Amino acid sequence: MGKPHVLAIPYPAQGHVIPLMEVAQRLANSGIRVTFVNTEFNHERVIKAFSQTGSVHELIELVSVPDGLESLEDRNDHGKVAATILKIMPGNLEILIEKINRNESDEIICVLADIYMGWAMEVAEKFGIKKAAFLPASVAMLALTINAEKLLDDGIVDSNGTPLKNKMIQLSPSMPKMSTMNLAWCLPDLTMRKIIFQSIIQNNKSIKLAEKLLCNTSHDLEPGALAFLPQHSSLIGPLISRHGNSSGHFWPHDSSCLEWLDHQPSNSVIYVAFGSFTVFDQTQFQELAIGLELTNRPFLWVVRQDMDRAYPIGFEERVKNRGKMVSWAPQQKVLSHPSIACFMSHCGWNSTIEGVSNGVPFLCWPYFGDQFINQSYICDDWEVGLGLEKDENWIVGHEEIKNKVEQLLTGDANYKITTLELQDKIMAGVKDSQKNFYQFVDWIIKGN
Template sequence: MGKPHVVAIPYPAQGHVIPLMELSQCLVKHGFKVTFVNTEYNHRRVMNALAEQDYFGDQISLVSIPDGMEHWEDRNELVKLTKAIFEVMPGKLEDLIDRINASEDEKITCIIADETMGWALEVAEKMKIRRVAFWPASAALLTSLFSIQKLIDDGIIDSNGTPLKNQMIQLASAMPAMNSANLIWTCVGDLTTQKIIVDVSIKNNNAVKVADWILCNSAHDFEPGAFTLAPKILPIGPLLAGSREGDSVGHFWPEDSNCLKWLDQQPLKSVIYPIPRISIGLEISCRPFLWAVRPDITSDTNAYPEGFQERVATRGQMVEWAPQQKVLSHPSIACFLSHCGWNSTMEGVANGVPFLCWPYFADQFLNESYITDVWKVGLTFNRNESGIIMREEIKNKVEQVLSDENITARAAEFKEKAMKSVREGGYSSKNFNNFIAWMKA
């Protein structure tokens, strides 16, 4: 009998591709073969970013199918991308599975699909293949998507997802409170985009009912309220916290590892690792910093203020795309100034790094609530009456987070929770081992 053969299909965005690749690498360690299916557009980006083209050998096969858009069209146009995916990708996935099953000894035994790609689970059901939904973000976010119909029935949002009034809502007592204005579908742009996210989420809620498992890149101790509210969601993370000794892969841009040599020269816990848009605050903080600004941002001539790079040359290191897991585990890192995407949140928490939070999109506001209100491992910035975060506010919060021993202690405590969850006998480890046993049965 050949190896169990899994098809893994992420949603076509960076924050979805990386964690599913992490899971795929874990499966390979347990004797699985994985065919990893990106869209053609993202497949090219991943292959261009891989330092070694044969990185995976024959363990993970990187393949692609069309997303239904022309190569020159903007994948940030969510409405157009979503419609194209639904029209084109189900048929292309079926064709791919038929080709694999016709030509290989190791036939497809399971499809692991991003929960937002619920149509792939329906393809698996139609083809009588085992079905697993993978959720790369917080369980709290998934429970909020599962609760859309209830939120409509309770008069909190209308059928388009628009909040009927501005209020704080809490799905369960042990979960973070959410501002109705910051629900994920209200934070992504115009009303048309909001409506399609709500509609697709309701479709996915139905599609996921055919899944044998719903796996989540989180830890039970991080959000027990969410896992109690939705017990079918099983945490197996943080996947990065001990999943492998190698590099994180699946990135859309090549990583610049030279910054690790620069970190080696900095004092213990002295360096701020930030996201964009905070240049002036960094400058007046007088602290050393490592700043990763994505290539699609640095191509903009306004990425840095005039003369900024020269003024901070002795204590600032700017790179396009950093090996973030290695950076956050480096002993020189003192805090992480983050937009609070879930991958970054898991990487920071699993490495015991205090946060400064600057959310602006999608689930980042919910993740900020976990970081600042529930886990208490970081601080957020206050905005002035015009909604602007001033440079002095950045400087003051940097000093505050670096000097707060309670935050440092809580960060160390949550690092241990992360490690404990993935160790043998830990909550995530048990779930993962049960899943592996089911896959091999």
């Protein structure tokens, strides 16, 4: 009899792959074999990044299935990705499981799927194997998506997910407030918005098949949202790599930034990173550059290779002694570095978790999806950061950037102390998260 074998499948986006890969690493450390299924496009990127900056546990096998898109099609078109996945990937996943299960000693006994890949629960049901879902986002985000139909019935959105009124809503009195203009599916493209909204409603039905739900959160982070979780849920967050060596990145890290940080004063550096999707036009990019220059503070700025990187004339020369630009950074190691003073972030849930787990205050610049909910947590609930406001042209100006940095780091409210207090609470709950995780392992192996 071989080792227990789990198939893990994330939603094909960076912020979904990394935390599920951390779960896979922990399963492997517990003696469970994992087949980790990326789309072919993302598989190539992960393998290439691994070859330069990392490795994977010997019990984890990285495999791929087609996502149905052509190689040059835009994977940032979330509507197209969601629609094509639903048509193409279920059949490909069935073929993969059938192939693996031909060897009886190697059979898949559990499918662990991203909660937004609910169709994978239907595939597991066909094979009569255990079904578990993983929530890589906040529980507040889950609460929003599972209430999508209620928002439709209550007349807050129409059948395409478009808000009928510009107002603030709360799913419960203990939850963060949300603007109807910033609901997770409210993308500018109306066709894309409709596809995402309808796929969420469909996904809500599929995910009910899950027997277990693992959540990358904790009681101290989201006490008010936990009432929305089904009874079979377990909190296993924060999912932070113990040595800062998170896996599953789409780009290799530029580790030279760690050596650069070693030469900066303690609690001095502005870390600037906006995840894998955020896009700035040229005006906004230059305003950000000028704003960082005006702070007169050292900064580490992650400027992805796919960004249009036209810096202001003379900028690189002027900031060469206190500014470091890299194409991708080992973020967990950066955020745990003593020289970091604050984190200018898009507020993806992984970045949010990593920042508060390392006691780093935030400057919030959300882009889409759950990032606006996460900003509400950071600024309103936890009070560990400030939001960056856009002007009448929808631009965050250089003076706004300069002023908010100063307010965060030298203002009357001591955001650093508040963040360290939250960090202490989160870290105190890690034992409970570990216990929940080992109970999940027992369920996989023994059915308990």
